[in-house]
Every structure is written in C-alpha cells, then in structure tokens.
Amino acid sequence: MYHSNLIISRIESDRALALKLDHAFAGVMEGVEQQFSTIGDGMSRLSYYASCLTDNYKDVCTTMAEEDIRFLYGIAQLIKKRKIISDMMKIYIDELLKKRSPENITSIQRKLLNLNVHISKGQLTKAGLIYSTTNAICYSLSLNASIDMAITKMIAKASSAAVTVFGLYGIVQQASESANRLKRLAPQYYNALCLHDLEMMYFLIEPVIEKSRYIKESNATNSDIAYAISRMMR
Numbered sequence: 001m002y003h004s005n006l007i008i009s010r011i012e013s014d015r016a017l018a019l020k021l022d023h024a025f026a027g028v029m030e031g032v033e034q035q036f037s038t039i040g041d042g043m044s045r046l047s048y049y050a051s052c053l054t055d056n057y058k059d060v061c062t063t064m065a066e067e068d069i070r071f072l073y074g075i076a077q078l079i080k081k082r083k084i085i086s087d088m089m090k091i092y093i094d095e096l097l098k099k100r101s102p103e104n105i106t107s108i109q110r111k112l113l114n115l116n117v118h119i120s121k122g123q124l125t126k127a128g129l130i131y132s133t134t135n136a137i138c139y140s141l142s143l144n145a146s147i148d149m150a151i152t153k154m155i156a157k158a159s160s161a162a163v164t165v166f167g168l169y170g171i172v173q174q175a176s177e178s179a180n181r182l183k184r185l186a187p188q189y190y191n192a193l194c195l196h197d198l199e200m201m202y203f204l205i206e207p208v209i210e211k212s213r214y215i216k217e218s219n220a221t222n223s224d225i226a227y228a229i230s231r232m233m234r
Helices: 002-053 055-081 084-097 102-114 126-138 141-160 165-185 187-195 199-204 206-212 222-231
Strands: none
Touching (some): 055 084, 055 199, 084 199, 084 206, 084 222, 165 199, 165 206, 187 199, 199 206, 206 222
C-alpha cells in the first residue's frame, strides 16, 4: 500500500513537472515568436525609408518621420508624467460623455451601478463621473493585466534589442499601426490624444479600448456608453 501511494505520488509529481515544463517552453516559444515578429516589423519599417529615393513615395517617408518624432514625444510624456495610462483613459471617457446633459449623466451613472461598476453612489457631475469611471477602469484587473503585458513586452523588446536596432524600431512600427487603426475607428479620440502628444502611446491601452467596440458618441445611447465602460473592466 505504501509503495502504491509512493508510485502514485511520484507519477503526479512528474506530471506536474511536465506541465510546468510544457508551460515554460510555450512561454519561451511565444517570446521568441514575438521577438522575431518585432524584429520583422522593424526591418520592414526601415526598408520603407528606401522608397525615399523615388519621388512617388516621399509623402510616405515624411509621414514615417513625423511618426518617429511623435513616438519620442509620447515617450517624453511617459517619462515626465508617469501616468499617461490614466490620462489616455480619462480622455477617452471624456470623449464618450462630452455632449451628455446632466440628466444623461445621472442615467449613465445609474446604469453603471446596475452593471456592478464600482463608482460613487452619490449623484455625480460630468467631471465627477469621468474621474470615477477612469479610476474604476484603471484599478480593474482587466486593464492592469493588459497594460502590464504591453509594457513588459515593450521593455523586453527594447532591452533585448540591445538585440538589435530592428527590435527597437519594431516597437515604433507597432505603435504606428495601432495609432492608424485608432485614427480610422475613432478619429475624435485620436485627435484628442494628438493634442496631448499621446497618440503613439495608444498601443499600450489598445487591448482595453477595443473592448468598448469604439462606439460613436454622436449616435450612442446612455445604455451603449454604460455597457462600453463596463466591458473595459472585464
């Protein structure tokens, strides 16, 4: 009996070890794939500059150069303020609530409470609702996990790019693609971020904002806005 239990225990231990190794290997492989992807993006972006040799593509080069500069502006904001995540979220909520009347604000607040979004139960002004929902989103596990992952990946890619310039420049390419998607899907929010030199940092919160499904404030109901905010917390 003792030996049977010992064997079973050993098998379970080996199985647990095998699973850990399997997960570790999967994590390493994912990291390698991401690294190659980032390096590939960097090589592609640098190769685009070769098109500057022809007159037909000078506009492309001008746009890319502007994006590179805007990316540096975003990094400067990150270093200077260290709270650009909450700033970008606040700007987004502000865009959603921009044209809402006090009655609409009260309605949205009530709907958020019904959706178990943890904000103040006292009646809020528009500024108060923006502040409360921004804080609620920023403290949600959904946002923290997404942001931590994005920042961790960015730091890992940048450090190993000691790896190569391609790896570092690949981050710029990914930030550019993210900003251009935002420009197409939510131009007003994109323009608002531009005013704060933050549009090239949008890639850090893109996974969270995507959950709101980029609703258009102009034709969104109070329920649409409440559900969009609640989805960003999941």
